[in-house]
Amino acid sequence: MEITVVLSQENETLPKAELLARLKTLEIDYEIINEYPGIIELNVDANKEQVIGLGSHLGYTHEILLTLSKTTPEEVETSIKEISWKEHIKDTFKVRVKRMGNGEVDKDKTERLIGGIIKQDCQMPVSLDNAVHTIKLVYTDPKICTNEFKEDKVIGYNKTIITELLIEQDKRHFFDNKPHKRPYFHPGSMSPKLALCMVNLAHVKEGDIVLDPFCGTGGILIEAGDLNTTLIASDLEKCMYEGTKLNLAHEGFENFKVYWEDVRKLEIEETVDAVAMDPPYGISTTLGGEDTKKLYTEALVAIEKYLKDDGHICMASPHYIDMNEVVENTPLKILEQHSIRMHKSLTRIITVLAKK
């Protein structure tokens, strides 16, 4: 089936990497057809239910749409008339225009016009609040002009994709899961969106055993736990150890073990499918981050022996630590890396590792 995926544009590489990692984890074969800012068109070897499953556990994907037809903004009306809507729409519906960038499209007029044409064919009522079908016209492949200040501006589009919404991101999940709403909070907690993305980059799937040996408040494992996984956490600080226990129980998870231990001395009974971790960044940048680097290497060596042969580790680190040096003398290799600019003096590097 052909789908159009609307990605967050808050980071250049993570949204696509997360989507592709999740497709791989779910063993869904795919082929990328086209890419535009915030849009990927794909052919996926999956049914509707599987695509909805895919979209229900992603941090940086906003929407997954079923591609019905592709046209140009000038030809939208004609292309809409060529689709047999009565075969497609058997309940209430609405039409929405989605512009990628701020190019000029008369949204209201287009939605009304196209809604009218579809209604005439399918004879189903429009419902703006509670529609069963949402038809989305995605305006993409932007025409860009650079102004006198060398700023790019979207002035129009070359392409309109006619789609039906399959699944959109549940924004409430991230809102309700904000770290300060948990029973135990600490300012170093990771955002749920990035935590979920890291879980996906670590290829976590239903039923896996997942380890976070620098668990802090448990933010990463909370996202992994939604996949019915067994969670193993550890932290050096007693307050974090207690806090994570409190937070995981508060989420309703039962399948977890939390250790109060230095990662370098951690002993667990299980071998794990995946590790996702956000170790401390240290403050010794003036020393070139030597202590931090040493901790990372020792941590990776300590946990590698518990990782299954085909398992993945997803790890966050600060930009001033060279991860190539960290893994140099370990049995691990770097598969991919992404960067997230946090503020002027900190960029986070997200690294995915596997056994050599």
Ligand SMILES: C[S@@+](CC[C@H](N)C(=O)[O-])C[C@H]1O[C@@H](n2cnc3c(N)ncnc32)[C@H](O)[C@@H]1O
């Ligand atoms: C950046 S925080 C993790 C935040 C976590 N991802 C969250 O969402 O709350 C790093 C954690 O590593 C713990 N830590 C530092 N050194 C450690 C070590 N040697 N072994 C285990 N945990 C350690 C700290 O106590 C801290 O809670």
